[in-house]
Amino acid sequence: MNMPSKPEYVGVIRLTVSAIANRMGFDIEEIEDIKVAVAEGCTNAIKHGLDKNFYIKFLVSDSSLSIVIKDDGKGCNPCKIEEPDLLNPKEGGLGLFIIKSLMDEVEFTSEEGSGSIIKMTKHLGADI
Amino acid sequence: MSIIINKSFNDNKDAWNIDVHGEIDIYTANELKDVLIECISSKSKDVILNASNLEYIDSTGLGVLIGILKRLKTDERDIYITNAKQNVKKIFNITGLDKIFKVEG
Numbered sequence: 001m002n003m004p005s006k007p008e009y010v011g012v013i014r015l016t017v018s019a020i021a022n023r024m025g026f027d028i029e030e031i032e033d034i035k036v037a038v039a040e041g042c043t044n045a046i047k048h049g050l051d052k053n054f055y056i057k058f059l060v061s062d063s064s065l066s067i068v069i070k071d072d073g074k075g076c077n078p079c080k081i082e083e084p085d086l087l088n089p090k091e092g093g094l095g096l097f098i099i100k101s102l103m104d105e106v107e108f109t110s111e112e113g114s115g116s117i118i119k120m121t122k123h124l125g126a127d128i
Numbered sequence: 129m130s131i132i133i134n135k136s137f138n139d140n141k142d143a144w145n146i147d148v149h150g151e152i153d154i155y156t157a158n159e160l161k162d163v164l165i166e167c168i169s170s171k172s173k174d175v176i177l178n179a180s181n182l183e184y185i186d187s188t189g190l191g192v193l194i195g196i197l198k199r200l201k202t203d204e205r206d207i208y209i210t211n212a213k214q215n216v217k218k219i220f221n222i223t224g225l226d227k228i229f230k231v232e233g
Binding site: 007008010011014032036039040043046047084086089090091092094095097098101102 | 151155187192197225228
């Protein structure tokens with residue numbers, strides 16, 4: 001679905017994805033992880049997107065939940081994204097790192113000039 | 129969902145007490161930033177952020193706190209995060225920011 005690229009709608013997506021993950025049988029901690037990761041993806045799309053909307057898709061299977069977030073922004077070179085440096089902490093650049101920490105699989109594709117796509121997946125019962 | 133921020137100066141501790149109720153995200157982070165800048169601009173002292181009613185924080189909120197901490201560090205001041213819920217602590221842990229902020233309680 002298409003969502004408005006406005007900060008006030010990120011909370012709506014957090015509630016939506018929490019409800020989907022809950023219905024699928026994820027536990028409370030997993031739901032929290034998914035919620036945070038998806039919100040970070042949306043935040044990136046809103047910050048870097050240039051369109052009035054961004055695109056989000058929920059892929060539900062028996063064993064996993066994947067979320068795809070796509071923006072029509074300026075894009076970036078994924079190779080140039082730095083890991084956070086604690087000796088020199090920066091105000092930005094934590095979002096993707098948080099997503100990678102919380103989700104089981106993360107695919108980030110981006111090209112300068114043609115926006116970014118992030119696909120993140122959480123497997124059901126992966127920690128058991 | 130919005131946030132409610134209460135600020136007061138604690139003379140005994142010589143620090144700012146900041147009470148945050150609600151969620152800090154891309155929608156609300158600027159409100160926190162404005163309050164903190166107003167505080168430390170009038171008195172550059174330690175900031176004690178009481179997080180017992182903070183339900184959620186994201187990278188935008190962390191970014192605001194990092195920016196404020198950088199300003200405070202020039203005066204050798206710190207930011208204390210107290211009584212954070214487990215989900216909030218987790219974000220500080222996975223980003224390693226628990227080593228930069230004083231996360232207590």
